[in-house]
Each structure stands twice: as C-alpha cells, then as structure tokens.
Amino acid sequence: MVRVAALIFVVAVAAAIAAVAFAAQSPKALRAAIFAAARHERSAHYVEAGAARGLTQRIVGDVAATRGIQRVSFTLNGKEGRFTVLVVHRIAYLLGNAPTLAGYFGFTAAQAAQFQGRWISVPPSSKKYTDLAASVTLPSFLHDIYPGGRLTLVTSKIGGRARTGVRGTNREPGVKFMEAIFPKSSAPLLPEEVADIEPTKGFLDAIKISRWNESVSVQAPGGAVPISTVQAS
Secondary structure, eight states: OOOSOSOEEEEOOOSSHHHHHHHHHOHHHHHHHHHHHHHTOSEEEEEEEEEETTEEEEEEEEEESSEEEEEEEEEETTEEEEEEEEEETTEEEEEEOHHHHHHTTOOOHHHHHHHTTSOEEEOTTSTTHHHHHTTSSHHHHHHHTOOEEEEEEEEEEETTEEEEEEEEEEEETTEEEEEEEOOOSSSSOOOOEEEEEEGGGTEEEEEEEEOTTOOOOOOOOTTOEEHHHHHHO
16 A cells, blocks of 8 residues: 655664664665665564544554555544455455545445445556555565665664664655665664655654564455456446
C-alpha cells in the first residue's frame, strides 16, 4: 500500500564507533551497508502511523521474501475503514468492506456492495497491483524506503541518543519526498525507524521496524474472487 506521507526518514543506529566514523565519511557507503544488511534478512515487522489533511492511517505489516500481510485502518474525512492485503507468490489479495472498496480502491458502489467481505485476487497484470502490493513483501518494502539522488548526512536525537544517517530523495506516484537513513544499535546495520513529513501537503508519518527474521506465515485465501470478475460484474 502506498504510504500517505511524502517525506521519509529511515532510521538505524551505528553498530560501533568505527561504523559511525565510516558513515560520516561516506553517505553512499552507509546506505549500501544498511540495505546490504537488510537484504540478508528473511523477514521484518513494521508499524506505521500517518496523517494528512482529513486522513489518519495505521498500517501493521509482516513481510518476507515472497509473501506478506498488511493490515490497514484509517479515518478519512470522519469515516472509519479497515482492509487487509496479502501477497503470496506475486498474487495480491484484498479484503475490505463496501465503503473501503469504493472510496479507497475505486470500485463502483455496486461492485463494492457485492464483493465486500470477500477476498479479491489481483495478479501483477492488473493496474491496481502495483499500489496494492507495495510494501507487502520485504523486497518491495525495502524498495519503498530506499533513498536516492544526492545523498547527505543527517543527525537526529532518537531515544535520547544522537544518531547519524543518510538523507536522499525518493518518489511515489505523483510525489517526490526526502529520506534519511540512520544504522541499528547493534550489528548488522538494519533500518529501525522511519519518520515522514511533507509540510506543503500536510503529510506526517512514522514507521518502526523490528522483529527481523521472525516467521511470516501467510497463505493464499481459499475462494478468492478474481479482480477481473469483480470489474466485469
């Protein structure tokens, strides 16, 4: 699911003084070290809380190499909604109520009413797949928090301790935002915390990443309705 916010700060803590000194000399090398460590992990857990004008959102995700689950709850213009997204071997599965399917995902009111509370399967060929499956597997999650462009160092005090990281830019559909990555308090240098801000659009977001390498048990739901059937109804 594409995040609400448009400015990302990916936070990690230096493993040792030597690592901090290394990072201070080379933002590009620090970024490489953080993501090299993350790509060697099998899974991760993250909790995200975001807000924009008229919208608050909370996402809880458990992501592995080829599968994951994302549970989303939100309030949009005073109306509450919830939905769940699974990805299993490159097929996404969506479960939501009628207002969520219509207002959040663009189904017609009739389609949303007919298929609410039922799993909908979405293959990579669908136009809805990219946004729906974003950050629901570990590779896509790491892609979504990867800073690019011109890199600089940034410092921040987190948990009462000063941390040094890397700041760059990233893009989501229609939005360009900044990112800053800082390394975890013990080796390997894993991303640990994310804060997103884009003041001109009123975006504010925070992500905490933990529980690396825990088992992620996600199975494809039985009886899922293909999205082509939903859209043809």
